[in-house]
Amino acid sequence: MSSKTAKxxxxxxxxxxxxxxxxxxxxxxxxxxxxYGETVRRVAAYACLDCGHIQLRVETEK
Incomplete structure (x- = not known):
């Protein structure tokens, strides 16, 4: 994943x-x-404003 975490x-x-x-x-x-064997740089959490579902995007070190 790039340094810019895509929505x-x-x-x-x-x-x-x-x-x-x-x-x-x-x-x-x-x-x-x-x-999964990669060092995590940061994690973004996305919450749906309609149903409340939460998704995570993991950004790892290169």
């Missing part, structure tokens, strides 16, 4: 394009978080 096209559950988002704090210089 999803829409909600995976209902298809709505009304999403709100924010960064989740997962990085700590002393404790690395690993996701």
């Amino acid at each position: 999803p096209d829409g909600c995976h559950a209902c298809g709505s394009e009304r999403l709100d988002w924010g960064w989740l704090g997962v990085s700590n210089p002393n404790n690395m978080v690993v996701f």
Whole structure:
């Protein structure tokens, strides 16, 4: 994933394009978080304003 986290096209559950988002704090210089063998740089959470479904986008180190 690039350094610019792309917004999803829409909600995976209902298809709505009304999403709100924010960064989740997962990085700590002393404790690395690993996701499928990659070091996690940051995670964006997207919440659907229509159905409440939450989606995550994981950005990893290159």
